[in-house]
Amino acid sequence: MAEFVLRRLLSAIPVLLLVTLIAASIMQLVPGDPAMVIAGSGASDAEVQQVRQALGLDRSFGVRLLEWYGGLLRGDLGQSLLLNRSVTTAIAERLPVTLALAGFALLLTIIIGVPAGIIAALKANTAIDQAVLMLALIGVSVPNFWLSLMLIVAFGVWLEVLPAGGYTPFADDPLGWVRCLILPGISLALLQIGLLARITRATMLEVLRQDYVRTARAKGLPIRMVVGQHALRNVLVPVVTVIGISFGLLLSGSVVIETVYSIPGLGRLLATAIFSRDYPVIQGGLLVTAAMLVLLNLAVDLLYAVIDPRIKHDGRS
Numbered sequence: 390m391a392e393f394v395l396r397r398l399l400s401a402i403p404v405l406l407l408v409t410l411i412a413a414s415i416m417q418l419v420p421g422d423p424a425m426v427i428a429g430s431g432a433s434d435a436e437v438q439q440v441r442q443a444l445g446l447d448r449s450f451g452v453r454l455l456e457w458y459g460g461l462l463r464g465d466l467g468q469s470l471l472l473n474r475s476v477t478t479a480i481a482e483r484l485p486v487t488l489a490l491a492g493f494a495l496l497l498t499i500i501i502g503v504p505a506g507i508i509a510a511l512k513a514n515t516a517i518d519q520a521v522l523m524l525a526l527i528g529v530s531v532p533n534f535w536l537s538l539m540l541i542v543a544f545g546v547w548l549e550v551l552p553a554g555g556y557t558p559f560a561d562d563p564l565g566w567v568r569c570l571i572l573p574g575i576s577l578a579l580l581q582i583g584l585l586a587r588i589t590r591a592t593m594l595e596v597l598r599q600d601y602v603r604t605a606r607a608k609g610l611p612i613r614m615v616v617g618q619h620a621l622r623n624v625l626v627p628v629v630t631v632i633g634i635s636f637g638l639l640l641s642g643s644v645v646i647e648t649v650y651s652i653p654g655l656g657r658l659l660a661t662a663i664f665s666r667d668y669p670v671i672q673g674g675l676l677v678t679a680a681m682l683v684l685l686n687l688a689v690d691l692l693y694a695v696i697d698p699r700i701k702h703d704g705r706s
Contacts, residue, residue: 390694394687401683408679409672410454416663416671417450423470423666444470457672466676467669471662476673479658484677486556487647487654491639493570494578498635502582503628506589507616513594521586528583533642537576537649544572554651573650577642581635588631589624596620625696633689637682 424441425432432440441447445456460467466476509521545553551572557565596602597620605615643656651657655674662670 390691394691397687397690398683401680404683405676405679406458409457409676412675413450413454413457413668413672416666416668419666421666422446423668426665427471453668457669461676466673469662469670470667471665472667472670476669479670480655480673480677483653483655483658486652487640487643487656489559489566490570490573490577490643490647490652490654491636493574494581494639495632495636497574497578498581498585498639499632501578502585503589505582506586507593507621507624509586509590510593510597511612511616518590521590525583525586528579528581528586531579533576533580534645534649536579537573537646540572540576541650554649556652556654569652573646573652576649577639577646580642581638585628585631585635589628592624592627593620596623599623622696626693629689629692629696633685636685640678640681 422437422441424437424444424446427444428437428440438447445453457467464477466480468474469476469479472479505521505524509518512518541553544551552565552569553572555569557569559566593616602615602620605619606612640656643652643654644660645656646652647654647657648660655678659671659674659678661667662674
């Protein structure tokens, strides 16, 4: 097991470096100059050039990238061009907010999507099943940014029962923290709820057709016991896979949601950095996001062995 984890972590290093290389290369093709943003719209060409030299932007892309990789080896993600602070500090301030939002959305996804999929499978080809499938289809089809705007108008403007935007730290007001996460959490989770419900339903239907499940039901065992003790464990492996994928999508989807709801998380930080061409923040933010996805995939792989003891991770896995 330890060898498997170590091998996975080592194989992730070139992937993470490639992610930053691709991101940095793409940003070089996008029009814009952070020196002009810092100097201001009324600055002369000489002033812009002076700012560019002070930021080191007058050097070639290859030299700046190698310097960034050198700093990365020392644990330094560089200095933000616009925030007047280190990239590590900026990410450390914003990352907990994004994790809170993604975690809240994941909780909604699990507590709604899994039971809905199980109920739909147990009530296959009934009105309940069709209702769950319809809701899942709506969740997959509705763009989250449009849903966000509709929720803001309905609950933040008309009814005024939930905040239309902003973020309250948990330490300041736990209830306010929950209230400010409800609308963005729903907007972020709806797509994943639909996906998870459909996968859970399809997997549960397949398991319920197995001989051992039919035998258990023929013995007169309550359906709750049949599902809980016999069917659910075999459903969990694909469901956990989808949950892992969903959490990765929730992290990436936070860029749009945090921008719409004015939530000061990592997603909004990246969106602002992209618009202002803050290259160190973009590279550092994407590196941290990619690292979280790698660790998430590793955690899902390890969880397989907990769910199903037949799955083993050894040095040959």
